[in-house]
Amino acid sequence: MNSKAVLFLVSGLLSTQALHAKVALKYSSGMPVRQAALINEDVSRLSRFQPYKDAEMSTVMELPSPITGAVLENWLGSRVQYVVDENLSIEKKLVMIKKSHKYENPGVIPDAFADMDSAEADPVEKPEKSEKKVMVVMTNMGTAVYIVGKKAGMLLGVDVPGLGKIPMTSPRTGFLQVGEGLFANRSKEDAKLPANDLGKSYARLGTMFHEARHSDGAGKNIGFAHDSCTEGIYKGYKACDRSLNGSYAIGAYSTRALAENCKECTAAQKESLRLDYLDSFSRLVKEWKASPDPKEEELREACESLKKDGIKAPECELLDQHTIAFKAAMKDARPEGKR
Amino acid sequence: MKKGFLILASCAALALVVVLAVRGYVRLYPESHGAQSEESVFRQAEEAHSHPDEDHVLVPPVSGAESAMQDIEKKLTEADFVDLSMEVMDSLPLIGDFKGLTDKDVHLMPEILRNAGLEMGEISQVLHDQPELARQGLDFYRTCFENEEIPEQLRALCFANFRNLHTHIGNRELDWASMVPAKVLGLANQIPKGW
Numbered sequence: 001m002n003s004k005a006v007l008f009l010v011s012g013l014l015s016t017q018a019l020h021a022k023v024a025l026k027y028s029s030g031m032p033v034r035q036a037a038l039i040n041e042d043v044s045r046l047s048r049f050q051p052y053k054d055a056e057m058s059t060v061m062e063l064p065s066p067i068t069g070a071v072l073e074n075w076l077g078s079r080v081q082y083v084v085d086e087n088l089s090i091e092k093k094l095v096m097i098k099k100s101h102k103y104e105n106p107g108v109i110p111d112a113f114a115d116m117d118s119a120e121a122d123p124v125e126k127p128e129k130s131e132k133k134v135m136v137v138m139t140n141m142g143t144a145v146y147i148v149g150k151k152a153g154m155l156l157g158v159d160v161p162g163l164g165k166i167p168m169t170s171p172r173t174g175f176l177q178v179g180e181g182l183f184a185n186r187s188k189e190d191a192k193l194p195a196n197d198l199g200k201s202y203a204r205l206g207t208m209f210h211e212a213r214h215s216d217g218a219g220k221n222i223g224f225a226h227d228s229c230t231e232g233i234y235k236g237y238k239a240c241d242r243s244l245n246g247s248y249a250i251g252a253y254s255t256r257a258l259a260e261n262c263k264e265c266t267a268a269q270k271e272s273l274r275l276d277y278l279d280s281f282s283r284l285v286k287e288w289k290a291s292p293d294p295k296e297e298e299l300r301e302a303c304e305s306l307k308k309d310g311i312k313a314p315e316c317e318l319l320d321q322h323t324i325a326f327k328a329a330m331k332d333a334r335p336e337g338k339r
Numbered sequence: 340m341k342k343g344f345l346i347l348a349s350c351a352a353l354a355l356v357v358v359l360a361v362r363g364y365v366r367l368y369p370e371s372h373g374a375q376s377e378e379s380v381f382r383q384a385e386e387a388h389s390h391p392d393e394d395h396v397l398v399p400p401v402s403g404a405e406s407a408m409q410d411i412e413k414k415l416t417e418a419d420f421v422d423l424s425m426e427v428m429d430s431l432p433l434i435g436d437f438k439g440l441t442d443k444d445v446h447l448m449p450e451i452l453r454n455a456g457l458e459m460g461e462i463s464q465v466l467h468d469q470p471e472l473a474r475q476g477l478d479f480y481r482t483c484f485e486n487e488e489i490p491e492q493l494r495a496l497c498f499a500n501f502r503n504l505h506t507h508i509g510n511r512e513l514d515w516a517s518m519v520p521a522k523v524l525g526l527a528n529q530i531p532k533g534w
Contacts, residue, residue: 107396131512137446137447138447163508180436186450186453186454186457187454187457189454189457189458189461190454190457199460203453207447210447226446231522232490232492232522233434233490233491233493234437234445237440237442237445238442239442239445239446252529256529260531266460266464266469267460267463267464267466267468268457268460268461268463268464269460270460270463271456271459271460271464271496271500272456272457272459272460273454273456274496274499274530275448275452275453275455275459275492275493275496276448276453277458277529278457278492278495278496278526278529278530279452279492280448280528281492281526281529282491282492282495282522301488335388
C-alpha cells in the first residue's frame, strides 16, 4: 500500500515534469556539433520568452493567452523530436518496420501525393535523380516518409546513425533534416554577425516553427502541404498556403512574437525579422478563384502562360466563366497516429 | 493522521526522485539510446572548443547587440546617411530578380530578400540611434514604398516604417490607405505601431 502510494506520487511528479517538458531534441551522429549547439541555443531562448498577447496567434496556433515561453516550448516539442544532418540520404536509409500497418483515415492522403505514380511512391524502387544541388535549410522529412508509408500500406521508418530505426507512426514523429543553409552567411553584412546573433537565432526558430506545422493534419491535409501562389513574386510557385493556419501563418506569427516581444533586440535585428515575417504573411492566399473541376485547373495554368505571352484563346475566356470564388479558412490541425 | 501520512509520503517521493536523479538512475527528460542529448552536444562543443578544427569552430560569445553597437559607434552626417540610403536603395531586389528561382529556393525566404532585410536593418539602426536624421529617413522610406518594381513585402516594410516614423516625430496623420495598394497596406498593418 505504502509503496503503491509512493509510486503514484512519483509518477505524478514525473508527469507534471512532462507537462512542462522542454524541447528535448535528439540528433543524428552525423550532425555537425556546431549546428546542434546552435539549434539547442536557439530553442533554449524560448524559456526566456516573456508573456505575450496576440489573439490571432492564439487562435491560429491553438494557444492560451497570454502566450508564455513554456507554451511555445510545449507546442514545438510536441511536433519536433529528431534532427538529422543533410548528408543523411533518407531514401537510402528508409526501412520497412511493418509489412502492413493500420492507418487512420485509410487510403486518404494529400492530393499532391495521390497523383504520384507508383514507382515514385514505392519505397523499394528508388531511382537516383540528378538534381541541381540546392543548399538544404530545413525540411520535415518525417511527414514525407509517413505519407509514402501510408500510400504503400506499410509502416516505414528511417535508420539513423546514432538514433537507430525511427518508425514514422505519425507526422508528429517530428523528424527534421537540416543543412548548412540554415546557418550560412548570405552576404558580407551577414558574415559580420556571429552565428548565434539574436536576429539569426530567431529567424532559425521561426523556420523551425514553420516546419513544425508540417507535423500536423490528417487525411487530405496531412502535413499542411503548400499551395500555389496567385500573385506577387512567388506567383505560380507552390510557396503559399490557402489556409489561415498553415506553415506560413505559423512562421509569420511566431517570428512576429519573437521579434516584437524581444527587449534585447537591436533595431537592426528587429527590422530584419520584420521582413522575415512580412514575407511569410505575404504567402497567405486569403481569396482566390478556381474551377471546381481539377482538370479545368490544369487548363487554367496553361491559359495563364498563354496570357503572359499575349496570346488570347477562346477556351481560356470560357474558362473564366466557370470559376468560383474561394476564401481561406482554418484547417483541422489534429494529427494522425501517435508518436 | 491521513493528511500527515500524505505529506510524509510526498516528501519521501520527492527525496527518492532527487536521490535517483543525482545517482543517474532517473532522467527527468527522455533521451534515446545512442542519440546525442543536449548535454552531450554541449560537452562535445566544449571539447571542440579546446581542439578547434575547421568543422568544429565554435561561435565566439559575442551578442548580436554588441556586434551591432560596434558598427554604429560612428555618427553619420546627413550626407553620409544620404550616401548610405542610396547604396541600400540600389541594393534592394526588384520583382524581376525573383524570376528563374526553383521551388526549393522560394520555400523559405530567398537569399536576396534576406539580404535586403539586413540592409534595411542598417538604415533602421541609424535612424534609431540618430533621430536627427528622421527627415532623410522619411525620404528613403517614401522612395522605397512608392517604387512599384520593389516586391510588396519590402514596400510594406518601408511603408510601415514611414508611417511609424512620420507619426513619431509629431507629424499629422495622413490618408494612409490612399498611399499604397491594398495588399501592401494589409502587410504593413501586420507591423505594430510605434517607432
